[in-house]
Amino acid sequence: MRLVAEKLGGxxxxxxxxxxxxxxxxxxxxxxxxxxxxxxxxxxxxxxxxLLAQAEGTLRLEGEPAAFEGLAAAAHxxxxxxxxxxxxxxxxxxxxxxxxNGRGKYSIAEALERVGLGEIGHLPFGYLSTGQKRRxxxxxxxTSERPVWLLDEPTAGLDKASExxxxxxxxxxxxxxxxxxxxxxxxxxxxxxxxxxxxxxx
Amino acid sequence: MGALFLRDVRLGLRxxxxxLVGILFFLAVIAVVPFGVGPDLKLLARIGAAMLWVGALLAxxxxxxxxxxxxRDDGSLDLLIMASExxxxxxxxxxxxxxHWSVSVLPLVIASPLLGLFMNMEPAAIGATALTLxxxxxxxxxxxAVGAAVAVSLPRGGLLxxxxxxxxxxxxxxxxxxxxxxxxxxxxxxxxPFLILGAITLFFAVLxxxxxxxxxxxxxx
Numbered sequence: 001m002r003l004v005a006e007k008l009g010g011x012x013x014x015x016x017x018x019x020x021x022x023x024x025x026x027x028x029x030x031x032x033x034x035x036x037x038x039x040x041x042x043x044x045x046x047x048x049x050x051l052l053a054q055a056e057g058t059l060r061l062e063g064e065p066a067a068f069e070g071l072a073a074a075a076h077x078x079x080x081x082x083x084x085x086x087x088x089x090x091x092x093x094x095x096x097x098x099x100x101n102g103r104g105k106y107s108i109a110e111a112l113e114r115v116g117l118g119e120i121g122h123l124p125f126g127y128l129s130t131g132q133k134r135r136x137x138x139x140x141x142x143t144s145e146r147p148v149w150l151l152d153e154p155t156a157g158l159d160k161a162s163e164x165x166x167x168x169x170x171x172x173x174x175x176x177x178x179x180x181x182x183x184x185x186x187x188x189x190x191x192x193x194x195x196x197x198x199x200x201x202x
Numbered sequence: 203m204g205a206l207f208l209r210d211v212r213l214g215l216r217x218x219x220x221x222l223v224g225i226l227f228f229l230a231v232i233a234v235v236p237f238g239v240g241p242d243l244k245l246l247a248r249i250g251a252a253m254l255w256v257g258a259l260l261a262x263x264x265x266x267x268x269x270x271x272x273x274r275d276d277g278s279l280d281l282l283i284m285a286s287e288x289x290x291x292x293x294x295x296x297x298x299x300x301x302h303w304s305v306s307v308l309p310l311v312i313a314s315p316l317l318g319l320f321m322n323m324e325p326a327a328i329g330a331t332a333l334t335l336x337x338x339x340x341x342x343x344x345x346x347a348v349g350a351a352v353a354v355s356l357p358r359g360g361l362l363x364x365x366x367x368x369x370x371x372x373x374x375x376x377x378x379x380x381x382x383x384x385x386x387x388x389x390x391x392x393x394x395p396f397l398i399l400g401a402i403t404l405f406f407a408v409l410x411x412x413x414x415x416x417x418x419x420x421x422x423x
Binding site: 046049050051052068069070072073075077079080081082083084085086087088092095096097099100101102 | 204205206208209212213216275276277278280281282283284285286287288289422
């Protein structure tokens, strides 16, 4: 399985942010997308997720597992927003996404344990701190199986210990043949990842 | 899909869901009509069905703008759109509409017989109005889904949604009221407008979610 982009260009509000982008990410590899603010990192991730149309070029997932048809179906997207309801409990939120997106390798209790939220699954999501909210939405990546993880500033709000924990989760995902595309300013603690720098002058 | 229905019903019923607002609004509208019109019982009975329908229409419009906006604000909408390989987006929208209708509009239908008593309506007229509301109000929600999807990216789209969909909801009102009158006034037919009302609901059950899906996809940014 590999994700291939050829001469990819993206625009936001009619303005071309990047163009002529070529990259390839194979199973077991991570691609870190870096660049200054406004260079189009989030736009690139949203294009890969199929939420925005690309301005030019092609993007395809080759040799995806049979259970997933198309790039959007094979991808988890962790954006700036956590996609959780404030008034529902953490467990209810995860239970909904698991039933909607399909069961993964981890049960909800195990996923919460992995992100260190085992004790507070019964609390309403709105009561959690910023870092705990982020960890709860990282647990969403574990409860359903997707080979491609698209992560937009995944460690925003996380403390040092949680960052290490999350790095271990990403390593595990890569080791099982998944692939990761992450937009970030901070090193994610992934050894041997590729880097794609956006925002070079057009 | 069952999970989505349950989630939206839960969200509607919990604090801040706004399911109660519609029914209070409906109650307020119907309760003030007798004061405005005066104590003419015959007149109240005559306009009763129309007043119930207008009240229910406006109360239904009240909460529609949040149909997709709440999901957009917390990022869930992106994930619902991304899952469209697995769950067709129009089907997802139809389930969301059904959940919204069950929580916000079904209580109006259930309360309408009581409010019909305020309007001095005969039992047959009350029954007919409740029945037409039951069959007709889903159409308003389904039309509203299109408006809500078009206005989803506007921060204050609430009034705009009502204005966009009101013209499309007028036929529902016309046939709903004429079927309600048909049940009690002799020469007027009941069955014909009632069947047309049912047809409108079925028609929008197909068209509404498909149109809303197209609008949601193109509004993603």
